[in-house]
Amino acid sequence: MMGIPEDQLKTWAKQGSVQGSSETYNLVKETLEEDVAPYHGKDVSVLLQGSYGNDTNIIGESDVDIVIRLKDCWQSDLSELNEEQETAYKEAYSNATYGHVEFRKDVLTVLRNEYGKGVEDGNKAIYVPPSDARRATDVVAAIQFRRYFKFNGLQDQSYAEGICFYDKAGTRIANYPKQHSENMTKRHQDSNEWLKPMVRIIKNARTKMVNDEALEAGIAPSYFLEGLLYNAPLECFGTNYNTSLQKVLQWMYDTEDDTKWVTANEQYYLLRDGYATCWPTGNYATFKNAIIKLWNDW
Structure with a gap:
């Protein structure tokens, strides 16, 4: 059989170290969840995603991907609802006063206060540079996202729950890391x-x-x-x-x-x-x- 030798593929199949990523995740998570954070008291959760979160990280892969998700507000995809259901949805919910824009700014402030001016506000994620005890980290500030399949009222609704955030161009990016x-x-x-x-x-x-x-x-x-x-x-x-x-x-x-x-x-x-x-x-x-x-x- 030709192609790439089995010994090479066995090396490539090995998972990279998870200890450094776990330590990094815990350090950044602790920072994001501090009591002094402007969003403290809101429904916020911090999740490890990406290669480390899915056990597909390879040797030499260093960046850690973290999502901090605000669930107190959400955005929705109503494209699969009929006109009557869409009207019912809009009558049931009102616009949030604290949304993604405010949340991302607050997350950026928290990270800069802890890790300094090296923290960069990137296109999609906030970049936290590495230190001796911490790997480079991308932090995505996201809110809840709902893709609706049915809405006949608060007691009769169906949707897939994910997250969404925006890039610098204002494009909404919805994803479903749990699924x-x-x-x-x-x-x-x-x-x-x-x-x-x-x-x-x-x-x-x-x-x-x-x-x-x-x-x-x-x-x-x-x-x-x-x-x-x-x-x-x-x-x-x-x-x-x-x-x-x-x-x-x-x-x-x-x-x-x-x-x-x-x-x-x-x-x-x-x-x-x-x-x-x-x-x-x-x-x-x-x-x-x-x-x-x-x-x-x-």
């Missing part, structure tokens, strides 16, 4: 625990291609790579890593209609152009061609 984590864990179990090591292999392959200048950085974010492997048929996994990767790549190559693939949270399609929550189709095609070439030329 993502739960679905990835279930799929991992269904695959006899092959899924997450395979995600780490794919991520390490991406890193090698970027380092070798065979793939542009940013083409294949980890979130979308997790979504890609989430859609792979269970029969792709097993026997050994070489066989599993070969089957995954063959599945990617053979699939004629990938438009029905979904993100791991199952709230969005994985491949679409023009959506912040989807992987641009051209970027996926570039990644697919690059990793197949990596396999063939090894």
Whole structure:
């Protein structure tokens, strides 16, 4: 069997250290939850997400992703409600006086007061630089997001609960980290625990291609790579890593209609152009061609 040797894939499959990320998470969480925070007393929770939260972090991956979520207010997607239900929803709820804009400013203030001027207000997240006892951290200040399926009153409503936040351009980004984590864990179990090591292999392959200048950085974010492997048929996994990767790549190559693939949270399609929550189709095609070439030329 050709392709990338099993020994290399075994190395790539290993999970990176979690001790440093756990310590970082606890330190930043403690800061965000201080009694002096302007939002103290509101319904706020701090969550670890991203690669460390989903056990797909690789060796050498250092950034820790944290979400601080305000649940006292929310934004909604009402597109699936009929006119009568939408009217009922708007009559039931009023606009919040403390929303995402105010909350993000307060979170930024708390982090700068604790960690200094090195804290940067980024496009989507607030960047906290590393120190001796803390890894680099991206903190997303988010509020609750509700995607409604039904609203006939407060006692008869149905929605998927996620989070949302805004980038600097004012684009709303809605996501569902709880569903993502739960679905990835279930799929991992269904695959006899092959899924997450395979995600780490794919991520390490991406890193090698970027380092070798065979793939542009940013083409294949980890979130979308997790979504890609989430859609792979269970029969792709097993026997050994070489066989599993070969089957995954063959599945990617053979699939004629990938438009029905979904993100791991199952709230969005994985491949679409023009959506912040989807992987641009051209970027996926570039990644697919690059990793197949990596396999063939090894």
